[in-house]
Amino acid sequence: MTTIIEILTHTPVWVFPVIAAVLWLGSRSLRERTMSLGLLVVLPLVILMLSVGSSVGTAANPLAALTGWVVSAALGGAIGWAASRAPRSIDLATGRLVVPGSVLPLLVCIAIVALRYYFGYLYGRYPALLADGDYALALIVGNAILGGVMLGRVGRYGASYWRARSG
Secondary structure, three states, X not given: OHHHHHHHHOOOOOHHHHHHHHHHHHHHHHOOEEEEHHHHHHHHHHHHHHHHHOOOOOOOOHHHHHHHHHHHHHHHHHHHHHHOOOOOEEEOOOOXXXXXXXXXXXXXXXXXXXXXXXXXXXXXXXXXXXXXXXXXXXXXXXXXXXXXXXXXXXHHHHHHHHHHHHO
């Protein structure tokens, strides 16, 4: 228990509101809601941009980082597509979709918080790991998979929307 208290007391205060905001955003997806496709794309793009940002300037081999990121994001996209359902309805006049509730975004948000917090702890506790390309690659791959899951989910909604527009 002492270790957990030590970890929490060494966590910067600003981290806790960020964690709360991320979890709140993920929890909003638990219920059915009506949204524009453009608004649905925001969270997945933010997650992917964060994963790209955490890839830049790491100790990972650049080719391995790029390859790992692309393959992982594609794998995550396929998972997100397969794990999501089509929108309940699409209003082509307003460009809004009725999206079914899903636990997937909340789980992804929890995984992102856990992954980033864990690696933050590791890098803070063992600074030598910052120079270890394998640890950096693991963080890159994890972030890319999670971002890909969210983008794959929204991709399915987008495909349904475009199919409805052209049909």
